[in-house]
Amino acid sequence: MATDKIVQNMEVIGADGVHVGTVDGVADGRIRLAKRDSGEGQHKGHTHFIDLGLVADVEGQRVRLSANAAVAVTFEEEKSGKPV
Template sequence: MSSEKIIPKMEVIGADGVHVGTVDAVVDGRIKLAKYDSGEGPHKGHNHFIDLGLVAEVEGQKVRLSAIAAVAVTFEEEKSGKSV
């Protein structure tokens, strides 16, 4: 997957079409998700990252992942690379 097609403000969705987050940027082979649209509880309000390897395709203004949303969020990482 070419990361040049992925731009800020695109919606990230799971393979099932369910919203996962909003692209803030692509950094070091990972999609950085926007803070305002990130996590619940102690994970709310800071950036999470999704590896570009999970991207199945870019459809218009949406980035579709290869995993359903419920599974995709389990692959989210902190800036450090640690799992959320």
């Protein structure tokens, strides 16, 4: 997978096409999601990350994950490195 194609403001979607987040950047083998897509409740306003190992393809301006959105968010990590 050519991760150099993943750039800021690309949409991240699950294998099912459901929105997971928006790319803020890529570093240390992970996609950093924009805080505006950080969820609700205790997760709102936190930085979340998706491991590049979940990336199945880059399609135009979208990063498609190998897992459905509902499953992919369970693999998200917060800035501390702890699973959400």
